[in-house]
Amino acid sequence: MSKTQFQIDESDGPAQTRAWVLHPDIKTDQDRRDAVPALAEAVALAQALPNLEVIGADVVPLRAVSAGHLFGSGKIDEIRDILHDNEIELVLVDGPVTPVQQRNLEKAWKIKLLDRTGLILEIFSDRAATREGVLQVEMAALNYQRTRLVRAWTHLERQRGGLGFVGGPGETQIEADRRAIDEQLVRLRRQLDKVVKTRALHRAARAKVPFPIVALVGYTNAGKSTLFNRLTGAEVMAKDMLFATLDPTMRSLELLDGPEIILSDTVGFISDLPTELVAAFRATLEEVLAADIILHVRDISHAETEEQARDVREILTSLGVPAETRSFEIWNKIDLLPEDRAEALRTRADRDDAVLVISAVTGEGLDHLQHVVGVALQGALREAELTLDFADGRRRAWLYAQEVVVDEVQTDDGIELVVRWSAEQEAAYQRL
16 A cells, blocks of 8 residues: 555544545556545545544555455555554545445455445535435435445434434444335435426526526536625635535626626536436536536636546536537636746636636636626627507516616607517517
8 A cells, every 4th residue: 555645633523433535546447547636635525524534545556456355455454454553433435336345345344434426425415405405315325325235224313414324323234125215216206306396487487587597617616606605795605625515506696787697506516426416416407507608617726627627528518518508617716826827827818718717715807707708698689679569568667677678769659669688588578
């Protein structure tokens, strides 16, 4: 095993589950990531759970994966000594672990083990705030457990959010019954269908007042919520923490010298996002699919910003975001870079109309960001001439409420109007 990459100071706070993070660096993996930043991200994931105390972490070089144990026998013995010497209660493996591998490693180490998928599910469950978010996490967790049949739904009887994978009352190794899980999934789908119908009604209501939707997307912890709060004055949870935002939040925003929009803050993406969550949270990301403009927020100060951007683009493509949707790259956290590098990035961005440099913390570039988004949306507007009867006050009032009237002249035949509007507003007008 490699030299320990992280040794975390132990806290003096409330009792927590002592955890150790392992990142298997598999030489034959074609999609292999740089081990050190990958381990750092795994540690950050673990630290995102309040009831975990990460004691240490290691990169484990592997020439090949052992089908039954993941690691070779020598590595298993070496890791066991480290875990026992540090009184570790939970091992977090940053990667996929099969049910057989998990069972064998837990038996060899006499310690509970959680893989990357299980950890992300636990974080999502701890953060879910809306009814839809809770239901989607439970469904994803049950689908995950269904392949393993090693744990019961202990999270249902707990006070804290979470799935019961990492300590807490009632935690026992009970083999789940597949039929019981299927029945639970059917019940959850029925409840989720009701919630989805409610969301559809809300979208239909918004369509009657068709403000453009601008969606913030990006890798987790890129600064989306900080930017969202800065622009809208909202108080969405924004911390230096992976997956600080889970449930989507929407607020109206009147752009500087531009139209009023609906700004949407979404869950952060991450590499190797569990397939269970990609499917379960598709509805959560519906606003991205319907967005007029997508703002891809990047942490430009991060060592793996290019890799993170690639992961986000791949997820957007897999979600089916239309290729014609207008998008901008927002290079955030410019304030964290040395001035010479920051200036070089500003120069690069000046040559690309689709790239903007900002700091959501200091406010640098935010006025320009609003101006660019406003211009992009105005570009989709067109002028039209309308003639209304004097008695058609309802349509005239609607046009003024939408702030699309450019000119009005009263004639003997009625009221002649010049309007500048979007295709959505024109369609809504035709439905009146």
